[in-house]
Amino acid sequence: MKAQLACIPCIMNQAFRAAKAATKNKKLIREVLNKVGEEVKYIDLKKCTPPEAAIPIYQIVTDVTGVEDPYKNAKREHIKEALTLYPLMIEKVEQSKNPLKEAVKIATIGNAIDLGSRFDKIDITKEFERIENSLFYLDEFDAFEEKIEKEKEILYLADNAGETVFDRPLIELLAKRNKKIYYAVKEKPIINDTTRLDAELSGIKEEIISTGSGVAGTILNYCSKEFVNFFAKATFIIAKGQGNYESLSSKRAPIFFLFKAKCKPIAMETGFRVGTMLLIKSKYFR
Amino acid sequence: MKAQLACIPCIMNQAFRAAKAATKNKKLIREVLNKVGEEVKYIDLKKCTPPEAAIPIYQIVTDVTGVEDPYKNAKREHIKEALTLYPLMIEKVEQSKNPLKEAVKIATIGNAIDLGSRFDKIDITKEFERIENSLFYLDEFDAFEEKIEKEKEILYLADNAGETVFDRPLIELLAKRNKKIYYAVKEKPIINDTTRLDAELSGIKEEIISTGSGVAGTILNYCSKEFVNFFAKATFIIAKGQGNYESLSSKRAPIFFLFKAKCKPIAMETGFRVGTMLLIKSKYFR
Numbered sequence: 001m002k003a004q005l006a007c008i009p010c011i012m013n014q015a016f017r018a019a020k021a022a023t024k025n026k027k028l029i030r031e032v033l034n035k036v037g038e039e040v041k042y043i044d045l046k047k048c049t050p051p052e053a054a055i056p057i058y059q060i061v062t063d064v065t066g067v068e069d070p071y072k073n074a075k076r077e078h079i080k081e082a083l084t085l086y087p088l089m090i091e092k093v094e095q096s097k098n099p100l101k102e103a104v105k106i107a108t109i110g111n112a113i114d115l116g117s118r119f120d121k122i123d124i125t126k127e128f129e130r131i132e133n134s135l136f137y138l139d140e141f142d143a144f145e146e147k148i149e150k151e152k153e154i155l156y157l158a159d160n161a162g163e164t165v166f167d168r169p170l171i172e173l174l175a176k177r178n179k180k181i182y183y184a185v186k187e188k189p190i191i192n193d194t195t196r197l198d199a200e201l202s203g204i205k206e207e208i209i210s211t212g213s214g215v216a217g218t219i220l221n222y223c224s225k226e227f228v229n230f231f232a233k234a235t236f237i238i239a240k241g242q243g244n245y246e247s248l249s250s251k252r253a254p255i256f257f258l259f260k261a262k263c264k265p266i267a268m269e270t271g272f273r274v275g276t277m278l279l280i281k282s283k284y285f286r
Numbered sequence: 287m288k289a290q291l292a293c294i295p296c297i298m299n300q301a302f303r304a305a306k307a308a309t310k311n312k313k314l315i316r317e318v319l320n321k322v323g324e325e326v327k328y329i330d331l332k333k334c335t336p337p338e339a340a341i342p343i344y345q346i347v348t349d350v351t352g353v354e355d356p357y358k359n360a361k362r363e364h365i366k367e368a369l370t371l372y373p374l375m376i377e378k379v380e381q382s383k384n385p386l387k388e389a390v391k392i393a394t395i396g397n398a399i400d401l402g403s404r405f406d407k408i409d410i411t412k413e414f415e416r417i418e419n420s421l422f423y424l425d426e427f428d429a430f431e432e433k434i435e436k437e438k439e440i441l442y443l444a445d446n447a448g449e450t451v452f453d454r455p456l457i458e459l460l461a462k463r464n465k466k467i468y469y470a471v472k473e474k475p476i477i478n479d480t481t482r483l484d485a486e487l488s489g490i491k492e493e494i495i496s497t498g499s500g501v502a503g504t505i506l507n508y509c510s511k512e513f514v515n516f517f518a519k520a521t522f523i524i525a526k527g528q529g530n531y532e533s534l535s536s537k538r539a540p541i542f543f544l545f546k547a548k549c550k551p552i553a554m555e556t557g558f559r560v561g562t563m564l565l566i567k568s569k570y571f572r
Contacts, residue, residue: 008319012298033294037326
């Protein structure tokens, strides 16, 4: 999907959050904001998706603060916190009448729980259960299940560190059903996106591959040739998170998107209310 | 209070909201965002309060869109909507064991209800009752009551149109207790702040005076000499809304601030959690 006017103030908010994560030095944070302010006019909304619009902004954060991985500690914390919930997730899947559907739901909750956006300590189990009882759109689950039955290999595009743990019930269930999973992560740190190490720390036992990219979402122009070829040949892709939807929704590829709609532009694009947890089949799914 | 780093992304959000309220023309909205982006580096956080930091931003919105009063229709709507609740407010005050405290509470709810920030139609009565049961800090009410007993004249600094209706139970009760109220409004439209006409449409029967200002908050440098003199002589001031706290909290004036803490910088400044409804006595209250 194309970036929207609303992406511009959002980019300023993102820059502020990333700068604060990178440094406590107020002068440097201010410098980031000033430079991002200057950059605004160069963002060509017609030519880019929202994650592409944000690329120069995260570069500014790194250039000004000198910090390559502002969310490093936060990511480790989130993984640790999410791992405490893992036994509950497995219990829920095992006790469900439809374990695959429950695992899909949990993977989506992982996207919704957004460990990165909290100010205060919360009870993560309560939060999990609160989200579990909120708005899901899973009408395309039957198509998902039907398609997946026929597949041997699944390309799984990971999103945030921490959310990774919530992916495990789904990919472990698929592995048990003899599917080969390729769990695709970022080559370099960007925001709180998952890297190989994050995936490993989350207990991912399936094959981890790199997109070759160090930008948010899955922007094929920024991925390695190897990954782009792999992506082109994939017959079933699960893409986690809004950034992956934003960057891939217009690509001719067999994708199921799993994410929470977190802002107004995505709500307009998908036709679902902000806050809805979505399983959406790409319109190009063959 | 001084403006904070967090005010900068907030200013970009405010500009976006105001630009959208002023025009549907995407090119103009984009021009506003670009110009605000350029302006960011000139904001001197050390020298201004948050509403002062936003002054050039609202000027950009007006200059680019040519619209002097982007919230005109919204304000009328909010007043109309708030007026439907007026009988309930009066009923609550009349049935309360402590009518003055109830009226103070209602005036604060008016600040919290924030008719301007909603996407969807809500049930305003339910919203009123939801807020009524949320977090209030009214520990300074006894001091408020004690001080007000001794006063004959009260300067009441209004905030938003719509909120004005929620002020009525309090100012009408004070009028019944033989206090003379001066209800101070903006000279020119700024965001959804109250002007004389808005106050009249809200049914304010007390004396309406103008601050002489067309900027948010009560920034004395932007007020008329007449108002500044009046303000200096006031012995009891009630200031509604966060913008008035931000612009007046460091002034040596006998003020009780009534507002909901709506962002992190104000939470840090006051020591209360975001979302708390506050009655705070100025530290300079003599």
